Amino acid sequence: IYGIPFMDMQIKISEFKKSIRGTDDIVFEEKTQFAFIGRSNVGKSSLMNCLLEETDLVKSGKTPGKTKDINFFLINHSFYFVDLPGYGYAKMSPAEREQMARMIQWYFFQEVYERKAILVLDAKVGPMPMDIEMLRILREHRQDVLIVANKADALNQRERSAQMRAIAAEIPGMEIIFCSAKTGEGKQEILKALFGKS
Numbered sequence: 001i002y003g004i005p006f007m008d009m010q011i012k013i014s015e016f017k018k019s020i021r022g023t024d025d026i027v028f029e030e031k032t033q034f035a036f037i038g039r040s041n042v043g044k045s046s047l048m049n050c051l052l053e054e055t056d057l058v059k060s061g062k063t064p065g066k067t068k069d070i071n072f073f074l075i076n077h078s079f080y081f082v083d084l085p086g087y088g089y090a091k092m093s094p095a096e097r098e099q100m101a102r103m104i105q106w107y108f109f110q111e112v113y114e115r116k117a118i119l120v121l122d123a124k125v126g127p128m129p130m131d132i133e134m135l136r137i138l139r140e141h142r143q144d145v146l147i148v149a150n151k152a153d154a155l156n157q158r159e160r161s162a163q164m165r166a167i168a169a170e171i172p173g174m175e176i177i178f179c180s181a182k183t184g185e186g187k188q189e190i191l192k193a194l195f196g197k198s
Helices: 044-052 094-109 129-140 157-170 187-195
Strands: 014-020 032-038 070-075 079-083 114-122 144-150 176-178
Touching (some): 032 094, 032 129, 044 079, 114 129, 129 144, 144 157
Parallel strands (some): 032 114
Antiparallel strands (some): 014 070, 070 079
16 A cells, blocks of 8 residues: 555654645655644644654644644655644634645645545544544545544543544544554554555
C-alpha cells in the first residue's frame, strides 16, 4: 500500500524538514504523505511522537490554536508525516479560524503524489460537529481517511465499550482505532493501517 515497503513500517529515521503556509515544492515531491489532522488539544502532536518513537520532534504549541504552519517530517528518507494545524480552538478569533480553515482546505485540495489523512479524535469526547465537518471535507476531496481515537487510557472498560459504539454510530462504515499516545496502545494497529500488511 502506498508503494512503501513493509519493512519501513519500522520507523528508523525521522527528521523535521520544513514548515509552510502556502505553495511549496515539498508538497509535490514524489513521496507519500500521511497527514495528521484534528482539533486542538486532542493530542495529535503527542500521537505523532509516539508513532515516531520520539519525545518532542513534533512540537505542540504552547498555547492551543497557535500553531499555524503545516509541518513536514521526513521518515526513513522515503515518506512524510505532515502535521496540520489544530482546528476548533474556542479563543481563536473568527478571522483566525477562517484563515486556519482555508489553509487546511488548501492543503487537501492539492493533487499530491499519494496521501492518507489520519483524523485524530478525543476518545472520551467523541466526534464533535467540527470533526464531522472535517471528515466531510476530506471525503469531498476524495481523501483516504483513517480515524484514530486518542486518549483511550482515560476510559475504563465500560466507558470504552460505550464510546466505541457511540463513535461507530456517528461515523458509520469507518475503521476506528482506539489509541493512547501516553501508553502506546494502538501504535502497531495504526502503523499497520497506514502501511498495510506484508
